[in-house]
Amino acid sequence: MRRLLWVLCAAWIAIGGPLGASLGWAQNSAGPTLSKVLKKGSVECAVPSGTPGFGFVDSKGEFRGLDVDVCRAIAAAIFGDGGKALFVPLNGGQRLPSLQSGQVDVVIQTLTQTQSREAANGLLFTGVNFYDGQSFLVRKSSGVKRAKDLDGASVCVNAGSTSELNLADWARATGTKILPVVFERTDEGRQAYDKGRCDAYSTDSSQLAAIATVMQDPENQMVLPDIISKEPLGPAVRQGDDQWYEIVKWTLYALIEAEELGITQANIDEKLDSQAPQVRRLLGKVGDFGRFMALDNKWAYNAIKAVGNYGEIFDRNLGEGSPLKLPRGKNDLWTRGGLMYAPPIR
Ligand SMILES: N[C@@H](CCC(=O)N[C@@H](CS)C(=O)NCC(=O)O)C(=O)O
Incomplete structure (x- = not known):
């Protein structure tokens, strides 16, 4: 049996491989x-x-x-x-x-x-x-240091994203009361947070680090260390x-x-x-x-x-x-x- 397998394998390599390539398999x-x-x-x-x-x-x-x-x-x-x-x-x-x-x-x-x-x-x-993984962007002045401090908070989030679904899952799994504020347009959700309409903005943490730099007051922004999802x-x-x-x-x-x-x-x-x-x-x-x-x-x-x-x-x-x-x-x-x-x- 072993010998047969060896012969088949050798035959494939000798004939099939090169033939396959030249015939355009x-x-x-x-x-x-x-x-x-x-x-x-x-x-x-x-x-x-x-x-x-x-x-x-x-x-x-x-x-x-x-x-x-x-x-x-x-x-x-x-x-x-x-x-x-x-x-x-x-x-x-x-x-x-x-x-x-x-x-x-x-x-x-x-x-x-x-x-x-x-x-x-x-x-x-x-x-x-x-x-990546999802987290929260908050204003340092809010005093929020960890995701659990967000109980009762409003969170801006974008529609059509995994962020919206993860936020709901996380709130349910941890028993945290969250008021999601959902936006169709990517820029609208961010601007709403920047204008103070929400206590936090939630999406992939590396995106949060990136958009924190373009907020009105970048120094007052902080990405929370809690990662609530997997975002490959x-x-x-x-x-x-x-x-x-x-x-x-x-x-x-x-x-x-x-x-x-x-x-x-x-x-x-x-x-x-x-x-x-x-x-x-x-x-x-x-x-x-x-x-x-x-x-x-x-x-x-x-x-x-x-x-x-x-x-x-x-x-x-x-x-x-x-x-x-x-x-x-x-x-x-x-x-x-x-x-x-x-x-x-x-
Ligand atoms: N990675 C997540 C959520 C984050 C995300 O990608 N957000 C969208 C908006 S909902 C986006 O494209 N952001 C980058 C941009 O358009 O500048 C997803 O695939 O849903």
């Missing part, structure tokens, strides 16, 4: 979404527009942020040009319908991966680009186009893998001469990893060259190189105790 012609993207010459991404660190428009009118850069990486993987990313700002409740209707090709808008967002909405999450944020695509799902998924993984392999935006051209097999595969020196997704074999090279590796993207937008200075924490590589782990590109 690998899907290497453009599927529906990639064809559409190639035809219009751009990738349209729903991204945040008013959340420093994740997605916002800077003083020069340029979109910046972690989610924005992941979109640029996808555009670069496809076109060799991060400038082919188009950004579509939406309110929280519009994010899922925008995919269903075909308005955008991918949503990368601080979107939490949940079971029902996939199963009930015909979507697929392609991975996690930021591990990441890109989502429509179900039914496996190739597009793979392109978005593996582009994100390529950015994470690049960090693990020490490939940066600055040294990537030197790394083209590396003899390390993993580096050579990632950068398209060997193998057909791009072509398997109907892309150029330099897909990952182009993505990394355009925006840097995951660590560089984090640092520039949210970490030490940004005004927010958020710690890497769970978003560090698995080799340093974090959760960022890319399956092998081979």
Whole structure:
């Protein structure tokens, strides 16, 4: 039996593998979404527009942020040009319908991966680009130090978000009396809190740290240390186009893998001469990893060259190189105790 298995396995490797690749078992012609993207010459991404660190428009009118850069990486993987990313700002409740209707090709808008967002909405999450958790923003002058101090408080929250649901769950589970004040538009909820309409504002804690900086009195803002939920944020695509799902998924993984392999935006051209097999595969020196997704074999090279590796993207937008200075924490590589782990590109 063992011998038979060995023979079958050897036969598959000898014949099936190479034959599969040469016969094109690998899907290497453009599927529906990639064809559409190639035809219009751009990738349209729903991204945040008013959340420093994740997605916002800077003083020069340029979109910046972690989610924005992941979109640029996808555009670069496809076109060799991060400038082919188009950004579509939406309110929280519009994010899922925008995919269903075909308005955008991918949503990368601080979107939490949940079971029902996939199963009930015909979507697929392609991975996690930021591990977050929900908390509360309060005014220091209110004296509130912990979530339990919020008993009887009004809390501004946005509709169409997991934040709204988590708040209700948390209030029920802890027996805390909360008055939720729900807003359709992302900016309205925040402004209402800023104007004193609510005692607290609740959403993902890293977003709170970011928006605290743009409140009227940033010094008086405090994010509570209590984390009431798990918010794995990441890109989502429509179900039914496996190739597009793979392109978005593996582009994100390529950015994470690049960090693990020490490939940066600055040294990537030197790394083209590396003899390390993993580096050579990632950068398209060997193998057909791009072509398997109907892309150029330099897909990952182009993505990394355009925006840097995951660590560089984090640092520039949210970490030490940004005004927010958020710690890497769970978003560090698995080799340093974090959760960022890319399956092998081979
Ligand atoms: N991550 C949570 C909640 C936080 C969130 O992403 N909020 C929405 C608004 S409801 C948003 O897009 N914020 C960023 C922005 O548009 O600037 C979710 O997926 O529902």
